[in-house]
Amino acid sequence: MSLTPQSSRTRDRVRSFFGRSPSPLPNRPARATPISVQTSLHNPADSRNASGILADALETLTAEDRETVRNLLPANVIGIDAAVAEAHTHASELQQLCAKTRWSWNYKGREIYVSDQVDKIVQFLDKFKSVGDVVANVDPVHVGLPWAGIRVILEAIRRRGSPSIAKALWGSDDLMQFEERCNVLCIRAAEEASLCASEISEQWRVNLDTRLSSLDEIHHLRASLTKLHDKADLAKLVSAREATYDSSAEGGLPRCLPGTRIELLGRINTWTVDPLGKRIFWLCGKAGIGKSTISRTVAETLDKDGRLGASFFFKRGRADRSHAKLFFPTIAKQLADKIPDLGHAIAAALEEDSLICEKHMTKQFDKLLLQPLQSNLTIQPLLRDCFLVIDALDECEDTEQVETLLKLLKRIEDVTSSRIRILITSRPDPPLIAGFKAMSSSLLQDVHLEEAQVESIRSDLEIFFNHELVQIGTRYPRLNPFGSLPTDWAKPHDIKLLVNKSHPLFIIAFTICKILSSSNKPQEDLRQILLQKNGNGVSTGLEAVYLPVLQQAVATTSKGGTKETLTLFRKIVGSLILLYDPLSATSLSRLLVTSIREVGTFIPPLRSVLNLPEKVDGTLDPLGAIKPFHLSFRDFLLDPHLAADDEGGKFWINEAQAHKQLAGHCLRLLRGGTLMEDVCRINAPGKRRAAISQAVIAKNLPEEVAYACSYWVQHISTSGERLKDDGDVHRFLKNHLLHWIEALSWLGKASDVIHSLGSLRAIVDVSHAQMNDLGAVH
Numbered sequence: 001m002s003l004t005p006q007s008s009r010t011r012d013r014v015r016s017f018f019g020r021s022p023s024p025l026p027n028r029p030a031r032a033t034p035i036s037v038q039t040s041l042h043n044p045a046d047s048r049n050a051s052g053i054l055a056d057a058l059e060t061l062t063a064e065d066r067e068t069v070r071n072l073l074p075a076n077v078i079g080i081d082a083a084v085a086e087a088h089t090h091a092s093e094l095q096q097l098c099a100k101t102r103w104s105w106n107y108k109g110r111e112i113y114v115s116d117q118v119d120k121i122v123q124f125l126d127k128f129k130s131v132g133d134v135v136a137n138v139d140p141v142h143v144g145l146p147w148a149g150i151r152v153i154l155e156a157i158r159r160r161g162s163p164s165i166a167k168a169l170w171g172s173d174d175l176m177q178f179e180e181r182c183n184v185l186c187i188r189a190a191e192e193a194s195l196c197a198s199e200i201s202e203q204w205r206v207n208l209d210t211r212l213s214s215l216d217e218i219h220h221l222r223a224s225l226t227k228l229h230d231k232a233d234l235a236k237l238v239s240a241r242e243a244t245y246d247s248s249a250e251g252g253l254p255r256c257l258p259g260t261r262i263e264l265l266g267r268i269n270t271w272t273v274d275p276l277g278k279r280i281f282w283l284c285g286k287a288g289i290g291k292s293t294i295s296r297t298v299a300e301t302l303d304k305d306g307r308l309g310a311s312f313f314f315k316r317g318r319a320d321r322s323h324a325k326l327f328f329p330t331i332a333k334q335l336a337d338k339i340p341d342l343g344h345a346i347a348a349a350l351e352e353d354s355l356i357c358e359k360h361m362t363k364q365f366d367k368l369l370l371q372p373l374q375s376n377l378t379i380q381p382l383l384r385d386c387f388l389v390i391d392a393l394d395e396c397e398d399t400e401q402v403e404t405l406l407k408l409l410k411r412i413e414d415v416t417s418s419r420i421r422i423l424i425t426s427r428p429d430p431p432l433i434a435g436f437k438a439m440s441s442s443l444l445q446d447v448h449l450e451e452a453q454v455e456s457i458r459s460d461l462e463i464f465f466n467h468e469l470v471q472i473g474t475r476y477p478r479l480n481p482f483g484s485l486p487t488d489w490a491k492p493h494d495i496k497l498l499v500n501k502s503h504p505l506f507i508i509a510f511t512i513c514k515i516l517s518s519s520n521k522p523q524e525d526l527r528q529i530l531l532q533k534n535g536n537g538v539s540t541g542l543e544a545v546y547l548p549v550l551q552q553a554v555a556t557t558s559k560g561g562t563k564e565t566l567t568l569f570r571k572i573v574g575s576l577i578l579l580y581d582p583l584s585a586t587s588l589s590r591l592l593v594t595s596i597r598e599v600g601t602f603i604p605p606l607r608s609v610l611n612l613p614e615k616v617d618g619t620l621d622p623l624g625a626i627k628p629f630h631l632s633f634r635d636f637l638l639d640p641h642l643a644a645d646d647e648g649g650k651f652w653i654n655e656a657q658a659h660k661q662l663a664g665h666c667l668r669l670l671r672g673g674t675l676m677e678d679v680c681r682i683n684a685p686g687k688r689r690a691a692i693s694q695a696v697i698a699k700n701l702p703e704e705v706a707y708a709c710s711y712w713v714q715h716i717s718t719s720g721e722r723l724k725d726d727g728d729v730h731r732f733l734k735n736h737l738l739h740w741i742e743a744l745s746w747l748g749k750a751s752d753v754i755h756s757l758g759s760l761r762a763i764v765d766v767s768h769a770q771m772n773d774l775g776a777v778h
Contacts, residue, residue: 226344230336233347237368238357238751239330240320245299245311245389249318249627254510256297257467260460261290264452268298268423271445272307272387278445279413279421282436284428285449288507288542288632291425294449295391298423302387309386309420310334316395316631319580319711324401329357331388332368339382345372358751361401365408373415383418393426395631406435413443450504461499461509468513469495472522480520489523497530501544507630511545514608514629543648546609546636550651553605566650568594572602574653575662576610577634580711582625584613587704591665596622609633660719666712667732674705675739680746689746697746709743713756722765729760 242249256265271277285291292313302308310331315321336343349367350356356367377383396402412420426432428448436444453460469490476485502509512529516522532544559565575592576583585603589596603612604620610633613624628634636642643652678685680692680700701709716729723729732740741753 227340230344230347233350233354234333234336234343236350236354236357237329237333237336237346238326239333240312240326242318243312243314243321243326243330244334245296245313245391246303247313249315250296250313253296253629254293255300256290256293257463260463261294261297261453261456263456264294264447264449265297267447267452268294269301272298272302272421277421278443280409280439280444281421281423282444282446283423283425283449284432284446285425286427286505287635288505288630289449289453290506291449292391293506295389295423295425299389302389306382307385307387309338309382309388311389311391313391314393314395316397317578317580317634318582322395322397322580324361324396324398324405326357327405328361328364328368332372335369335386339377339380341377341380342372342383345375345377355751361404362408365411370411370415373418373420377417386418386420388420388422390422390424392631393424394429394432399431402431403435406432406438410439410443453504457504458499461502461506462495464506464509465490465495465498465502465513468509469516472513472517475517476522483520485523490526494526494530501529501532505542507632508542508545510629511549511608515545515549518607542632542636543642543645546633547648547651549606549608550648553602556605557601568598569602569651570653570658571661572599573606573637574658575665576626577628577637577653578655578658578662578715579707580714581707582627583703583707584624585620585622585626587702587707588626590702591669591704591707593665593668656718656720659715660721663712663715663719663721664728666708666715667728669705669708670712670736670740671732674701675709675736675743677739677742679739679743689748692746701743701746705743706747709740709747710749710752713759717759717763721763723760723763724765 241247244250268281268283271281283291283294295311295313299308299311311334312327312330313321314324320326332346336346346368349372353359353367356364359367393402393405396405409422409424412422436446473485473487473489476483498509498512502512515529516525519525528548529545532548554565554569557565571592572588572594576588579588583591585599586596589599592599600620600622603610603626609629611627611629613621613626615621637651637653638655639652642648645652680696682692698706716723741750744750744752
């Protein structure tokens with residue numbers, strides 16, 4: 001068979017390539033760094049690495065061989081993986097062709113079939129494909145070079161498709177050498193794979209662990225960012241201050257003593273553990289019977305058991321707690337803190353509407369409670385058994401809000417994805433009775449406290465008196481080092497009389513014990529209390545306790561019960577019981593323009609009915625907030641029936657007049673130079689409030705000024721006064737409207753401005769045209 005010069009040159013180059021002895025495997029040096037192993041995770045550098053391996057292989061060839069291989073490789077094949085895949089495809093096609101044609105030649109009496117040799121090529125390529133990535137990473141040149149030679153042969157045979165061409169390229173000896181070389185290459189590939197298998201497997205595991213750790217970190221980072229995002233949105237919730245059962249205002253107040261209220265607490269506990277228990281439990285009873293103490297006890301028990309979702313304790317005369325405008329935001333904030341998934345849903349609602357806390361209660365309920373509870377939440381134990389405790393709903397001063405709130409709470413039965421149940425306590429006032437009657441019997445369980453305790457109330461009062469009088473006897477020597485009380489200073493008969501005098505109001509028992517606890521001569525005062533007869537006048541039962549306290553407070557002053565003393569009493573005590581937020585003795589004296597000494601004249605003698613802050617040494621802390629122990633003291637002093645009482649008339653507080661005087665004190669204080677442009681002296685217009693420390697704000701807007709800014713409108717509205725042209729309010733707004741708005745902004749109450757202007761507009765007594773002028777301001 002004649003060969004063309006070109007064929008001869010090609011055969012020589014191929015023979016030259018395959019005639020080389022395989023380079024010995026280099027010693028495997030210890031690696032300072034792990035082998036870079038490509039896992040199934042995509043790496044953008046893969047194609048570049050593969051292309052580099054092929055380039056390294058071609059660089060070892062002569063220029064002519066390199067040109068031949070490059071001419072045979074398709075233009076789109078740039079990597080070792082793609083080239084091997086193509087070679088395998090063509091070899092498979094050639095394998096099928098050879099099997100059909102049975103091409104062969106005779107060598108030393110033995111018939112050599114081309115198909116057998118091609119089979120070996122395909123087998124080698126199969127092995128190379130399975131370990132190619134591994135070996136290429138370890139020894140790219142040793143793998144790349146043999147492949148390049150095999151590729152030349154495969155391409156030559158594929159393009160010519162004839163055994164004669166194979167014979168032209170190879171002699172019989174060449175074919176046998178090629179057979180041997182194929183075997184050597186397969187063995188080398190297997191050895192390479194085996195040598196680095198464990199190292200690569202370990203490195204693959206380490207890399208996988210690293211990648212998984214990275215994914216965990218990314219997931220953790222994403223979760224943290226979500227929490228931060230939620231936290232930023234939840235910060236938009238405006239909640240009522242000191243409204244929870246464990247707040248600074250409620251946390252220190254009494255709980256039920258062990259052994260008391262056993263039957264009632266047992267009934268409530270049965271309701272809480274009953275999976276079929278009704279959604280709403282209403283506990284009603286008259287003032288002073290102990291509803292709030294029961295509420296705090298139940299809320300604390302549920303909280304310890306991990307079943308309390310939220311609590312809200314209404315309080316008449318206490319700013320945010322005297323109305324229901326912030327009820328749902330306060331409940332939502334507590335639920336969000338305890339149930340992260342629910343918090344995420346609430347945060348989404350706030351992101352959609354950041355001013356939702358200023359919207360109507362119905363929208364607040366839908367967006368902050370109902371819809372989040374109906375969203376796709378991960379069921380947690382608290383969601384399966386969650387309780388809300390709402391105390392003293394009757395102390396919400398807006399009757400319409402009470403009616404709306406009860407209508408909305410009825411819809412809690414629409415929530416089926418979680419089981420929310422509600423304990424509500426209140427007096428049996430007509431609006432509340434009507435609201436609860438509108439609820440279905442399947443939703444509501446109601447208990448009247450007087451009926452539930454008809455048998456146990458006396459024994460509960462007896463337990464309470466025994467406990468408290470023992471405590472008073474124990475504390476007395478510490479408070480009076482030079483005095484002592486006999487262990488039997490309160491006899492069993494005395495306790496029975498005290499029970500009769502208090503029944504059925506725990507607030508009377510509580511106040512009696514406070515009187516004795518603060519007395520320097522408790523045994524004598526006990527005799528006086530027992531001799532005091534219950535009257536038939538205002539708040540029967542309460543006057544027998546409160547009147548002696550008031551009479552003693554006035555009697556201890558330097559001027560006794562004079563008209564001047566009683567006027568000062570009404571000014572100080574009347575203001576104290578009507579404050580929307582409690583003030584310290586120091587701040588109250590500044591607001592009322594009276595001396596701290598005069599405030600101190602009445603405050604200490606009233607420690608049995610007022611919660612007085614004390615220092616470590618037991619003396620009165622003039623910087624601590626003062627507030628009544630119980631709302632009944634406020635109600636007693638404001639009751640119009642007291643005015644007609646022979647004994648108590650001199651202590652009666654005219655509520656409307658007291659509110660008017662308080663409004664006047666607030667405006668006087670604000671007009672007196674405390675309000676001005678840049679009141680906090682920041683000298684940087686546009687600076688965010690969050691960037692200014694609370695200490696700077698408190699220094700420039702002290703407690704009494706902050707109170708006056710916040711509540712002068714409420715005092716003037718409650719007083720029943722009508723606003724007239726050129727009156728105090730008119731002049732104040734003309735000169736200080738913007739200063740007042742700025743101060744409220746620093747206090748975090750900028751949103752109160754719109755509501756306050758609306759309240760003022762409602763009490764303006766001017767012509768229609770002037771009314772429209774104020775409406776334009778509004």
